[in-house]
Amino acid sequence: MSKTVPNTSINDATQKDDEIDLIALLLTLLRGWKTILTCALLGLALGFTYSRYVQPTYQTDTLLQIDEKSQGVAALGANISELVGEAKSQAETERELIKSRMVLGPVVDKLHLDLRISNPEIGALDRIAQSEIPTQISTEQGVFLDTKNGEAQITSFEVPLAYLNKPFTLVKTDKGFELSIEINEELTQYSGNIGTPTTIATPEGDIKLSVAALPSAGHPISLTKLSTPSAIDALSEKLSVSERGKQTGIVQLTLTGQDQKQVSRVLANVVQSYVDQNLARGSQQTTTTIEFMESQIPQLKQKLEQSEEAFNKFREQYGTIDVSKEAELLLTESSQIEQQLSELQLKQAELLTYYTEDHPLVIQINDQLAVLNARRQEIKDTVTRMPEVQREFLQLSQDMEINREIYLTMLKNYEQLKIARAGEIGYVRVVDMPINTYKAIAPKKLQIWVLALLLGTMLGTLLVFLKSLLRNTVKDPERLEAKTGVPVIATIPRSKTSFNLSKKKDSNRRLLAMVEHDGLSYEGIKSLRTSLMFAMPKVSKVATVLGSDAANAHKQGKVIVISGEAPNIGKSFISSNLAETFSQLNKKVLIIDGDMRRGELHKIFTVSQNSGLSDYLTESSANLSEFIHPTSFEFIDFMPRGKHPHNPASLLSTEKFGNMMAQLIDIYDYIIIDTPPVLAVSDAIITAQYADKVLMVTRYNSSIEGQLTYAVRQMNKSNITVDGIVLNDVVQGITDKYSYHYSYAYGNSKD
Structure with a gap:
């Protein structure tokens, strides 16, 4: 019976990759702390401005x-x-x-x-x-x-x-x-x-x-x-x-x-x-009833007055009549019937205000009215059989009493309704009336500030991630070697002193030997010098290009071309300091400013830019020694870029430039040429035809990996081999995942 053993190595590798990715994301955020902080402060400023702009509510x-x-x-x-x-x-x-x-x-x-x-x-x-x-x-x-x-x-x-x-x-x-x-x-x-x-x-x-x-x-x-x-x-x-x-x-x-x-x-x-x-x-119900009564009371009053007037006239004409017992009973019953009829008619009128004829209450009242009307008709028939005078007396007396009862009942109900309406309060009671608190409910400034700060932080974080995704800067030497196929032969740490001096517009650039001779940057340049000394070819490229005679006379490689993919990556810094470290070995060094457009090496060596490379190549009869100038360093000579020509690339492609290189290798032990960026112009490609070593300088966390890779490919397409990459301005910190590439200084003790 066999058991399946789980492959723990694969799981461990996957977990390790996840941890590396998380660490890389965290380091990306830490490297972009300035962007995140700026966005957070900007968001806070906008939140503060908004809280001031919005008026209190x-x-x-x-x-x-x-x-x-x-x-x-x-x-x-x-x-x-x-x-x-x-x-x-x-x-x-x-x-x-x-x-x-x-x-x-x-x-x-x-x-x-x-x-x-x-x-x-x-x-x-x-x-x-x-x-x-x-x-x-x-x-x-x-x-x-x-x-x-x-x-x-x-x-x-x-x-x-x-x-x-x-x-x-x-x-x-x-x-x-x-x-x-x-x-x-x-x-x-x-x-x-x-x-x-x-x-x-x-x-x-x-x-x-x-x-x-x-x-x-x-x-x-x-x-x-x-x-x-x-x-x-x-x-x-x-x-x-x-x-x-x-x-x-x-x-x-x-x-x-x-x-x-x-x-x-x-x-x-x-x-x-x-x-x-x-x-x-x-009170609409009460008001409707009162309006109905107000329309009926004048009519009832007029009817009562008419019945009283008729009754009084009859008494004046015939005097008082003794009505029999039967007539009194009929009169009493008739009066009650008429009162009931009046009340039912009033109720009927009020109900018809709200309901139709088919409502059960209306039908019930109609039935009661029919019964009372039938009984009233029977009484009238009985009274008809009485003597004429008694019948007329009874009729007038009955009309007067009925009208009086109806009028008084209507007047009583009318006064009751007026009292009821005066006491009506509706079915809404005000519990609390509005009061002034003078306490603004908006804007809630603290919440706005916190929310604005969080949104700014989130925006800064998003920008850092987008920048990291869209702009892969140079950080990892191993990744750089894998992408370009060119080894990273030196990493030059940042010199804080030189970096601070470069920010001052009125300050001339100075070599590391003068400002920080025991720093990590200087040791990195020395390490680069050592790598180049042991890697120089036995046969000079200039001799190979110009012919076999030159090859027999000069077998050791001497020409070093330094270029880069873009401006402001430190080519001049590397070139000048590398020349100074070679001069420490008592080697005669010539440094040429090959950037005839924007070269600035003359500022480092405090030499005028005039009478330089472009001037020598444009003058038909020129003595090479007149365009090479001594520097404050014993073994270093310098050829500035000269006046800005119209066709620098064409001048470098002339035979005169090749002959100049042939003359120079007879005089100097090392020739260092600082050239323009590869992606900007073709000067570096032309100059590299005579180089024994071609170096590409790139700047840590500033240069773009894709641009550097493309620059190396452009050199390779022109049959030029890039011998090494110099990673310049490396900054060590807690956010540097690959800080093990950082060099360590072993300088003199201060004790």
């Missing part, structure tokens, strides 16, 4: 209690209220009613919320500089705006439909004010007087404006008349209505704005408008 709230039962007609007792029924309201329904035009419309009209005035002279910088900008105040008397040049007060403003929601400009003049509006890029101006109502005739209709005060002359005020729907919508957006808890019947109204007193004033008016609407809605 204040809030106020109120609580309402919604009762479930109405107290309207119930004050009359069971007689009428039981016929009308109960009115119920829920918080969800009331919430929608509060934000309706029925409630908010009167508030907009009362407080002139459809008028908007602002100061156009307030700009973004003013909002940032000032912690709080004065805002519009709306009251029943008009709208107000305080400015540093005076107060603006508009009492009323009515415009035609065509001018709604369009801004006007008000400016104070010596005679009054000037009102202007821009329509279709045409400015139209009107004038008026301050302190008196003004009517302005326009093609679209009359503008009615009443201005009480304006800022001083020359300082405009922007004025806009909003349409009623726009003003109501603006108020509704700032008004929040919600129920406290679930099925509690407690509704909370919250209003926000930029002025605490204004917010409380508006919300108080919203509450009052809602309460008024609610009270009117709750």
